[in-house]
Amino acid sequence: MAKSAVLQVVIGMLFHSSCVLGSSQPMPRVYLTYEELQATQTSQHHSVSQYPMDYRILQMDEDQDRIYVGSKDHILSLNINNITQESLTVFWPASSSKIEECKMAGKDPTYGCGNFVRVIQPYNRTHLFICGSGAFSPVCTYINRGRRSEEKVFFIDSKTESGKGRCSFNPKVNTVSVMINEELFSGMFIDFMGTDAAIFRSLTKRNAVRTDQHNSKWLSEPIFIDAQLIPDGSDPNDAKLYFFFRERLTDNNGNTKHIHAMVARICPNDIGGQRSLVNKWTTFLKARLVCSVMDDDGTETYFDELEDIFLMETEKPKNLLVYGIFTSSSSVFKGSAVCVYNMADILTVFNGPFAHKDGPNHQWIPFQERIPYPRPGTCPGGAFTPNILTTKDFPDDVVTFIRNHPMMYNPIYPMYKRPIVLRTHADYKYTKIAVDQVNAADGRYHILFLGTDRGTVQKVIVLPSNRSKNEALILEELEVFKNHAPVTSMKISSKKQQLYVSSEEGITQVSLHRCHIYGAACADCCLARDPYCAWDGRSCSRFYPTGKRRKSCVEKEPWELKQ
Structure with a gap:
């Protein structure tokens, strides 16, 4: 196992030039088959049947x-x-x-x-x-x-x-859900035929509330991806429930359908309107999530099929990071991308201009007339509306505005205005993401764990580069399922330093680090550039920030090790 691992590291070094952001198929520093991963004793697998169980x-x-x-x-x-x-x-x-x-x-x-x-x-x-x-x-x-x-x-x-x-x-149609104070909020299809999509509140002592039915301005053939409750300031009444999804939108002629990644939000304390939008959300707003690359000729190529979302908390709630996996499956371009969004930028878009269709061609323009008070999308009983205790107290013009203008005009762009990881023309696509924050000897890193549709998990670190772009290194690629079943879900426990991965085959638990596989020499350890690992003078082992001073594996550049 050690010789095989060292060989993989050497191969990774030879292909170092292919690990730059945007290359089609970069090589991992270490690739472990299912059997090799089992031999490391850093993973366990569980299933209740030999048959696929989803x-x-x-x-x-x-x-x-x-x-x-x-x-x-x-x-x-x-x-x-x-x-x-x-x-x-x-x-x-x-x-x-x-x-x-x-x-x-x-x-x-x-x-x-x-x-x-x-x-x-x-x-x-x-x-x-x-x-x-x-x-x-x-x-x-x-x-x-x-x-x-x-x-x-x-x-x-x-x-x-x-x-x-x-x-x-x-069961092939996604359902997303969040429980808040014994009330269930779901994004799903509400009928047998799968034509009525809704964001719905049920299991409640209050009235059930849903999105406006069969209104394509609100939801248009959505595929729900995730839902998360996110605070907005110090008042708990201002917290919003965000739904991430992709939907199919028709063009201005009503013909071609384009897939767009979207994020919508509602106030959990919304109980609907008094005369309009009765038992419907009166705080529903949505905006487009953009993940794209700019070609040399100035054309923008979009990754519009949102696959998964991961929220990374920071010290300041408004600086919360939203990691997203996007794919593109057009006839001329196939690939996967990871884009990361700052919550402050998302809030800026939701606080910005509303979209309005105008003119003979019904083009989208910013709404420029008077916006009613309180601003549509504001939660009742919050910091900005202390005297309006329920949505039934909203003025009629606020409710009417929401019904007709649920869309924000500006899209939400990622940090750096580009993906941090890009894979094009690869023989796989990313399906799931989990992120861990690691304190290494030379700073703090975010480590991406990316599940694929071929039953593997890639461990990726994104490093600053001198070329004004980022460098995405695949530290490991692990076969977590024997029969290469696509990864359908991932959860991470930073506390336990474990990753949990599911597919139709079962569940695999895998440690976030396997420092010993990089090799038995200091150079092997440092060349791996794994923030979890460091050379302790005898072997490549887990780095603990509170322990004695050791060399982190990302602390030295490869050329420094040649001396």
């Missing part, structure tokens, strides 16, 4: 040291220290009558007519709220997980109830 990691509970996973007909509770130990499983199939109805409707008996778990949310200190596709008849229930992990409690604790408005009927 595992989706949906919820991490670091307080109880558990990770909850939804799959076909099963909900798993796994030990995040070692997913192969103390695993708990609940078998939750669809009813036989619903399975027969599903088959009679012509749906796929294997990949459609099961109960594919798509919602796992913490409801309170002891229970999870779970929803599944229910053989194209969504169902929900509660699972008792106990108060402490040592209790090893995990069982269904209620009758099933309808999952309509909480989970998509079709």
